[in-house]
Amino acid sequence: MIRFVNASKRYSSGFDALQNVSFHMAPGEMAFLTGHSGAGKSSLLKLIALLERSSRGQVIVNNQNLAKVSRRRIPYFRRNIGIIFQDHQLLFDRTVYDNVALPLIIAGFSHKDIGKRVRAALDKVGLLGKEKKYPITLSGGEQQRVGIARAVVNKPPLILADEPTGNLDPELSAEIMNLFQDFSDVGVTVLVATHDIALISQLPYRTLTLKDGKLITDSQPTSS
Amino acid sequence: MNSNKRKRDTLNRPGFITLLHSYFLRHVQVFFYSLGQLSRVPISTLMTCMVIGIALALPMGLHTLLKNAQQLSGGWESTAQISVFLKKKISASQAQKIQSDIQRWPDVISVHYISRERALKEFQALSGFGDALKALNTNPLPSVLIVKPKLSQTNEQATQKLLSKLRNLKQTDKAQLDMQWVRRLYAIMNIVERGVLILGILLALAVLLVVGNTIRLAIQNRRKEIVVMKLIGGTDAFIRRPFLYTGFWYGLFGGVIAWMLVSFTMLSISAPIEKLTMLYQNQFELTGMSFLTTMSLLGISIILGLIGSWFAVGRHLREIEPQ
Structure with a gap:
């Protein structure tokens, strides 16, 4: 699903965000991406979502070589990726329902389908009763779950999460992680960037560790 | 796995008919959505439309007066x-x-x-x-x-x-x-006509700039929304659409205001003009804008609104990229 081959990212300032990163994630796999802030976690996610392009090396996502995805095709490419942000990136002038429906409206689903899928996604994250609320009236954990519902509502084969539990207490964080596990169980590839070592050490998943832009460890879970 | 994936893909995408249907539905929605957005800020919307209206009313009013003058002097040729x-x-x-x-x-x-x-x-x-x-x-x-x-x-x-x-x-x-003096009058009218045309072009340009600038501000205000749209796969056309419709509404309302201004002016000067022509033992009635002229005014106004917003969106949408 995701394959990095000696991928590097150097910003125009000369800063090397990623250097010779190579790894492969199979479809349906779930993994954590960890490292100090500034180690290159966000840069790596940005390369996958085509928010940035690699300076050298190859990034292949969903059998597509990203270097060959033209600017015009980027929106269509991104529809296959559910992205979850630390700051949710919700639209505060729209209801929860409208926020979650946005990817479906963009993709051109019918009105009836949108209703069904939005409710299914909200049900999945446990917010079914709050469709008509505005995000500002929700707690941080609930807002994050709205973000997750929006990311999964069009059933993308790949989910990227950038510090999804950054602002949440351990209990809520565990709930969010459970959600990701559920998605992974139904065949969705999930890559979660986090520096919450305590949280991921409890979970039996592969962990990629970045340091100064280099992939230093790629540890498979110890079988438990 | 591959066939499995393909099956997922088809499930994951609306069919062609659905796409076509939602495309038109989406246009209708955005049509009214952008109107709703404007009605939320009635004062600033009205001000923008007024500026457009006044800018268009000036050449339009002059054009109408000129047409009347031509009509009036058209009879003079026969008095040769x-x-x-x-x-x-x-x-x-x-x-x-x-x-x-x-x-x-x-x-x-x-x-x-x-x-x-x-x-x-x-x-x-x-x-x-x-x-x-x-x-x-x-x-x-x-x-x-x-x-x-x-x-x-x-x-x-x-x-x-x-x-x-x-x-x-x-x-x-x-x-x-x-006939010399009639010819001279016609020559002068030709010059005035040219002048009105140039004035019209300049003011049309002003309308473009006004709409462009207003849309630019709207884009700045909705920066976050645009970023989110881009992140979840909104195409440029999708993101551009509400702004284009906003430009459409500005053009339409500006055109209507221009029409009202010209009509009101014509109405208010028609009585004195009649008095004046009476003094010349002449029966003359001021004609307002014809249906065709009114429609062209509205059409031009809408097109200016669309072009103005198109330029603004084209220039500024690319600048906004998710970080």
Whole structure:
């Protein structure tokens, strides 16, 4: 699903965000991406979502070589990726329902389908009763779950999460992680960037560790 | 796995018919959504539309006035007359005989005879050179026949033919068509028309800039929304659409305001104009904008709104990329 081959990212300032990163994630796999802030976690996610392009090396996502995805095709490419942000990136002038429906409206689903899928996604994250609320009236954990519902509502084969539990207490964080596990169980590839070592050490998943832009460890879970 | 994936993909994408249907539905939604967005800020919307309206009303109003002036002066061409100056040795009785001769020509309506004495009197009374003329021993003015061509003969060629016929009479000293001033008026009107056109183009440009700038601000205000749209796979066309419709509404409302301004102005000056033309023993009614002109005004206004927003969106949408 995701394959990095000696991928590097150097910003125009000369800063090397990623250097010779190579790894492969199979479809349906779930993994954590960890490292100090500034180690290159966000840069790596940005390369996958085509928010940035690699300076050298190859990034292949969903059998597509990203270097060959033209600017015009980027929106269509991104529809296959559910992205979850630390700051949710919700639209505060729209209801929860409208926020979650946005990817479906963009993709051109019918009105009836949108209703069904939005409710299914909200049900999945446990917010079914709050469709008509505005995000500002929700707690941080609930807002994050709205973000997750929006990311999964069009059933993308790949989910990227950038510090999804950054602002949440351990209990809520565990709930969010459970959600990701559920998605992974139904065949969705999930890559979660986090520096919450305590949280991921409890979970039996592969962990990629970045340091100064280099992939230093790629540890498979110890079988438990 | 591969077939599995393909199955997922088809499930994951709406069909072609659905896409087409949602595409039109989406347009209708955005159509009203953008109107709703504007109605949320009525004052600033009204101000923008007023600016557009005033900018368009100015050339439109001038255009309408000019059309009226052309209509009014259109009748003057038929009042063309030829002044035939007779040779000085022609006596009054001879002149009257020529008058009745010409009167019988088929392409002449009437011939009016002005004797040398009367011409002198008129000249003294009207020119202000009366005292200077008194210094002369003889009357320097010839007798004149004022010939009115037939109405159907008012086209240039027929009039010219009549003119040369009159010129060729052996008693004629000089014949001239008294159309010069009408021609000059038309020439002036042509210049004014050109001026109105240039003014119109400049103000249309101003409308483009006003709409462009307003849309630019709207884009800045909704920066976050645009970023989110781009993150979840919104195409440029999708993101552009509400802004284009906003430009459409600005154009439409601006056009309506321009129409109201012009119509109101026409209404308020129509009474004084009627009074004025009455003083000239002339029946003239001011015509407002025709249906066609009104529609063109609205069309131009909407197109300007769309182009203005198109430029703004094209310039600024690319700048906003998710970080």
